[in-house]
Amino acid sequence: MMTQADDAGLPPRRRTPRAEVRERVLRAAATVFAERGFAVATIDDVAQAAGFTKGAVYSNFASKDELFFALMDQQVAERVAIFKGLVSELDEARDVADLIAQHLLDSVPDNRDWQLLFLEFWQRAMRDPDTHARFLVRRRELHQAVADELQRALNSGSIRSAASARSLAFIVLGVANGLAIEEMLDPGTAPRELARHLLAALIADEPARSSLEPPC
The missing domain is CATH 1.10.10.60 (Homeodomain-like)
Known part of the structure; x- marks a missing residue:
């Protein structure tokens, strides 16, 4: 027919x-x-x-929730890929802290939509146990993936730190979120030098200090 x-x-x-x-x-x-x-x-x-x-x-x-978590899975995969690329650059970098700080600031404009959605859903996750459980799984996956890449950098000697890879991942992601919030609100004001000095203090060949380790 x-x-x-x-x-x-x-x-x-x-x-x-x-x-x-x-x-x-x-x-x-x-x-x-x-x-x-x-x-x-x-x-x-x-x-x-x-x-x-x-x-x-x-x-x-x-549902809308399924859409959000699909977006979150996509973001985790993309950010891990980007971070892998960043870690691969560390071997050639003269100033590792500066490279990471610049990357964190440069990524803010490109991820504005996601950051807004992330913050809104974070509030929901803090109020709804089911959403919190699913949200937490994705965040832990991202933390672990970033920690794995930082451990490779530590093993290769690209970076040296008194902190563990797990601690560095926690701090880098925390700095990234904090910079994004401030930079989105008032573009151009996030202090790159402050971020660089903070990272430089962590990525240094210093004796291990237990105070750098977050509680388990």
């Missing part, structure tokens, strides 16, 4: 591959959630921004 497209002598319309639908929905969700706020934004908003029906969104994600 001929389709309407066949009758008109037109080629059949291309069906968008599922992977492409998912990627477009994720990109749209990141923008919509950041612009309108996660609590206010709807699946209809995301679908419209992605250029699909609401059904297309639900065929890939069961």
Whole structure:
């Protein structure tokens, strides 16, 4: 049986591959959630921004929460990849602390939408036990991945520190979040030199100090 497209002598319309639908929905969700706020934004908003029906969104994600956690998984993977690239540069860097500090500041403008969404969902996670449990799993995965890369740098001699890789990961991620909050609020004011001095004090060949270790 001929389709309407066949009758008109037109080629059949291309069906968008599922992977492409998912990627477009994720990109749209990141923008919509950041612009309108996660609590206010709807699946209809995301679908419209992605250029699909609401059904297309639900065929890939069961809820707004699933959309957020898919975005979080994507961010974890991307940040780990970026950090791996950064660690690979440390062997050639004259000033390791300066390189890391500059990277942390340069990443703020490119991740503004994600940072806004992250902060909003962090508040929700602190109030809802189920959300907290899922959120915590992703954060621990990121911490472990960053610690693994820092351990490789410590093992290779690219950096030397009185702190463990786990402690350094905790501090680097904490500094990154703090810088992002201040820089987004008042662009251009985050003190790169202060961040560099802080990191330089940690990434140095000094005797181990137990005070640098966070409680287990």
